Amino acid sequence: MTTDPSLVLRTYADAAHTAYETLTALDQLSGDGDFGDNLCEGLDRVTGALDTHPDEPPFAVAAAVFLDEVGGTSGPLIGLLFQELARAHAAAPGQDAWPTGIHEGLAAIQRVGEAEPGDRTMVDALVPARDALRSGAGTRETAQAALGGARSTAALRARRGRASYVGERAVGHPDPGALGVALLFWSRARADGQAPGELTDHLPDLPAEAPPN
DSSP states (O other): OOOOOOHHHHHHHHHHHHHHHHHHHHHHHHSSSSSSHHHHHHHHHHHHHHOTTTOHHHHHHHHHHHHHHOOOOOHHHHHHHHHHHHHHHHSSSSSSSHHHHHHHHHHHHHHHHHOOOOOSHHHHHHHHHHHHHHHHHHHHHHHHHHHHHHHHGGGOOOOOOOGGSSTTTTTTTTHHHHHHHHHHHHHHHTTTTTSSOOOOGGGGOSOOOOOOO
């Protein structure tokens, strides 16, 4: 059996709002500062669409929203992840489709974004999560792997995306995209009753002051 996708997405929306200030501050260090807005607004649109169309496959709804309506660099990439989760759930109803969905979603993101582990992107959270799922890890352990991958980006200098142009400015703080994706796995664990602690326990301290872009 798999955790209810609708509950995962609704929990993810709540988690994104909890982490909003952190995601925004982190993105101000290395990007346009709009990642928190894009993630929260996108997930709010997803939950609204789920309310309006409760019989539609939840991850397919989320994919359509993020691919068609969410801006920024990360929005379409998260849409690809949702798209592959939707396909995996459709192909194996009632079964745990996350190992396949995350594997294929990661592959799609890497095809489009060309990021590799160590480039300081959402890939650094997705790879350990994929590996944990492949090994048969539960929702708690998978969330811990994703969160650990996101934390590891604090030591990395970006080699992809807009963050690659700001040099060392963001080093010491995790990548907002990696953290945002890790929240998905924390949300799945929370929906499953297996969350590794409160979300606030996993959020980094806010930068004292985000330099202007």
